[in-house]
Amino acid sequence: MKKTLLFFAILLTAINILAQQTANNVVKGTITDADNNGLQGINIGLEGTAFGTSTDGQGAFEITRIPTGTYQLVVTGIGYKTQRQKIVFESNEGEVLELNFTLLEETTLLQTVEIIGREATTYRNEVSFVASKTATPLKDVPQAVSYVTKEIIADQQAYRTSDIVKNMSGVNQFSFYDDFTLRGFRNNSGQAKMVNGLRSVPIFGPQMLLANIERLEVIKGPASALFANANPGGTINYVTKKPLNESRKAISFTTGSFNTFRANLDFTGPVNVNENLLFRLNLGYEDADSYRDLQKNKSYIIAPSISFLPTEKTRINFDLVINQFQGKLDRGQPIFGARAGTDLRSTPTSFAIGQTNDYHTNNIQYFTLSLNHQFSQNVSFNASYMKYAWDEDLFEHRTSNSFAVDSLGNQIPTLMEMQVINRVRKRVSDNLTSYFTFNGKTGNLHHQLLAGIDYIQQVEPVGGGQSRARRYRTANGGTANYNPANAAAYVFENGLPVPNIPHFDLQNPRYVVAYPHEYIFDGKSSFASSKYFTYGFYLQDQISFNKWKVLLAIRQENYRDIANFDLPDEETIKQDKLLPRVGVVYELSDKINLYGTYTESFQPQSASTLLDPNAGGPFDPLSANMWEVGAKGEFFKSQLSANVAIYRIEQNNILVNANDPGNPDRLEQRGQERATGIELDLIGRITPNLSITANYAYNQAEITESDDENEIGRIKENAPEHQGGFWAKYTIDNGVLDGVGFALGANFVTERNTFDTFREVNGEVLGLTLPSYTIFDAAVYYQVNKFRFSVNMNNLFDKTHWVGGYSFVRLFPGAPRNFLLNVAYTF
Known part of the structure; x- marks a missing residue:
């Protein structure tokens, strides 16, 4: 409460100071090209400030309410050389400065x-x-690419990936973890997440903060020809903020629902007079509760970046990111068991299982170094290296993914079986990509030839391990899964077998400070050290002639997975694959391109899975292919981009849990899964005052081949048939409401299956389907001098909804109505 009062006191003081300021200076003019045509959508801004605008259809612009001072006016436009001009206002008396530029x-x-x-x-x-x-x-890319820029992230006050995936077609949450569905295929591994085009490691639990992210891209469909083993639905790439050669500084503070407190800092600019050494520093901090019981987190990110340009031909960039999350692992909302039907509201959406002293600490650090050297106008060399490290320390009370049983072994639908896990582990990856590019001609054909090699390795070093407490107490002082046929071997109380970890009562929840010494842990296990490495050689040629562009690429990938790494019983699994990629782009007009593509991907089965006697292997590698056709266009003076894609993705040999009660580790391999669909993305400006992002996706992701005939035709888990949404922001730049902006958004998702969609209980087939939902969001902005105030209201009509789910015991509800209040200052 004290922090909230202090925040609002500072805010009111700032507003009071601003109310006393009046600045009426104006700079205006016209931007034209070499033929004296007015250019629409050219950006004009005062360097290092929030003052800026863009030109209208005739190339005219006007920036108002500029206070006294000396500024650099910067004019930038896509495809045009940047221009700068110094301007000076000596008072606040309403001076009007008229400037015209030819770009x-x-x-x-x-x-x-x-x-x-x-x-x-x-x-x-x-x-x-x-x-x-x-x-x-x-x-000109012959494949669909959806993205979200930092401007959308800021306008929506997004802080994590789950906050912004609604802006991209065909992407939706699977759970509360770093876990998403892309074109119907689940993406919860490091194989499907990149940072600056380099492989990260799988992170179980929290998502990284977005304070240092320039944009988030999703390359749709298989991308193994680019990134080695990859997810068939798409690859998420996080592009970090790089230094700028102009000075920009910004700080912001946010408070809001669920006791949220956030702070961001973004400083960038040249270090020296020659402007060949640039820096950027991004800091982010969050301390927040949640709409979910017991959930709380403290997170921070420190992200410095340096760019060095020693010559006109050589450019070097260095990034360091340190990110920490302290909180609890949210395993989702449990509801009453199958015999109570499929009532998702049998427990409140705030309901979480756990105990007060649970904790989950995650540390992420990554270092990247990139080099670009231009040997000549036609030959260049590029190399990037990243070391990525993640470690976790976990203590949690969680469900055993089943309900408690009575003396006869029948499930009790309002009591959850529990287990306790204490885990420590670490993963480290090294990525190196290096390639030469050659520009040349063969007759009328223009070539951009690329030849390179990638190397990726990931190690889980010695030292990781976990202990687990679960099951039921036995008369001999141990624990075991309850077997009603041998009831005499168990301890009973009130006619029920006694659990090792007290059952969680869904009707009368009780949260306490738990004492681990009261539990019987069934053994302490060390994680076997493991390592995989993969290296690929690739060739790519982007050929241009007349209105055609053709992309031809091939990659030879050599994957090695080592179980029990660096131990006497070390074993290596080898899996190799030749991966093609073919794409064609046709320039239908100056504004519209048509394209088509064929590409493949593969994902090796892990050595630990192939060598696990309980898994039920051996298993074949996963393989996938995609056909895609579409169109890409630019409208409203090239300020609005549109992309429509039609695709078919086929994946073979996917592993799923066999749901075998006697062997929870047993897996089974589905024969084939297929996704077919249509996507549409719009993003950009319709007018200088109106910005928009909109998307729609139709996707049918189903099981097409399986040994279980009942599975054939089943829609995949958490893969909606329809989803989409929009976000539109309008800013007023004149009159009494000058500086005021409004935004409105909505997103919808149709019904989704869970893993419990088909389940037989006492001869009756029961299922759990997540309902469709539509969520509305809104925001109000006010820009005055160098300050911007904004209020975002999310889930405006307080719609109860679920963003994903596994089963009756693990559902993932979305946030209820909430607000965020932000004040930002640029200088």
Whole structure:
């Protein structure tokens, strides 16, 4: 409470100071091209401040209410050379300065690896550095790429990936973890998550903070030709903020529902006069409770970045990120058992299982180093290296994924069986990608040839382990799964077998400070050290002629997985794959491109799975392929981008849990899964005052081949058939409401299956399906001088909904109505 009062006292003081300030200076003018045509959508801003605008349809612009001072006016536009001009206002008396600019076209891209940061401050992004491993306009990439820029992240006050996936077609949450569905395929491993195009490690639990993220990209469909073993539904790539060659500084503070307190800092600019040494520092902090019982987190991120440009031909970038999360692991909402039907409201959505002294600490650190050297106009070399480390320390009371049983072995639908896990582990990965690019011609064919090698390794070192307490107490002082046929071997109380961990009563929950010494742990296990490494050789040619662009790529991947690494019983599993990628783009007009692509992916089964006698193997590797056709367009003076895609993805040999009560580790391999669908993404500006992002996806992800005939035709878990949404922001730049902005958004998701969709209980087939939902969000902004105030209201109509779910015992409800109040200052 004291922190809240202090926050609002500071806020009211700032508002009072601002109310006393009046600044009426204006700079206006017109931006034209070399042929004297007005240019729409050109960005004009005062460097290091929040003052800025963009040109209208005639190329005119106007920035008002500028206070006294000396400024650098910066003019930037896609495809045009940046211009700067010094301006001075000596008083607040309403001076009007009129300036006109003629912009010259920029014909070259200066970097093929993203070393210098993106200067634009709009929802739209124009270039991808990872979709083809070269700096390629998104319009020319023969594959769908959805993205969210830092401007959308800021306007929606998003702090984690789950806050922003609603802005991208075909992407939705699977659970509360770092766990998503892409085109119907679950993505919960490091194989499907990249940082600056380099492989991260699987993280169980919390998502990273977004304070240092420039944009989040999703490359749709299989991407093994780019990134080795990859998810068939798509690959998520986090692009970190890089230094800018202009000074920008911003701080912001946020408070809101669930006792939320946040602070961000973003400083960037040149270090020296020559502007060949640039820096950026991003800091983020959050201390918040949750709409979920017992859940609380304290997180911080420290992310410095340096870019060094020793010559015009050489560019080097260094990033360091340190991120920590302290909280509890949220395993989801349990509801009454199957015999009580499928009433999702049998427990409140705030309901979580655990105890007061549970904890989960995660530490993430990663270091990246990137180099771009231009040997000549036609030959360049690019290399990037990342070391990524994650460790966790976990103590939790959690469900055993089943209900308690009575003396006859029948389930009691309002009592949860519990277990306690104490776990410590660490994972470290090394990534190196290096390649040469060659530009040349063969007759009328223009080539951008790429040849390179990647190396990836991940190690889980010695020292990890866990202990577990579970099951029922036996008369001999031990524990075992309850067997009603041998009831005399168990301890009973009030006619029921006594659990090792007290059952959790869903009707009368009780949270206490638990005493671990009261439990019987069934053994302490060390995680076997493990390692995998993979290296790939690849060739790619992007061929251009007339209105055609063709991408041809092939990759030879050599995957090695080592179980019991560096131990006497070490075993290595080898899996190799030749991976093609073919794409074609046709320029239908200056604004619209048509494209088609075919690509493949594979995911090796892990050595630990293949060598586990309880898993039921051996198993074949997963393999997938995709056909995709679509169109990409630019509208409203190239300020609004549109992408429509039609696709078919087929994956074979996926492993799933066999749900064998006698052997919870047994797996089974489905024959085939297939996803077919249509996606639409819109993003950018319709007018200089109106920004929008909108998306829609139709997807049918189903099991097409299986040894179990009942599975064939079943829709995959957490794969909605329809989903979509929009976010629109309008800013007023004149009159009494000058500086006021409004935003409105909505997103919808249709019904989804869970793993309990089909289940037989006492001869009756019961299921659990998550209902469809539509959520509305809104925001109000006010920009005054260098301050911006904003209030975001999420889930405006307080819709009860579930973003994902596993079963009756683990559902993941979305947040109820909540608000965030933010004040930001730029200087």
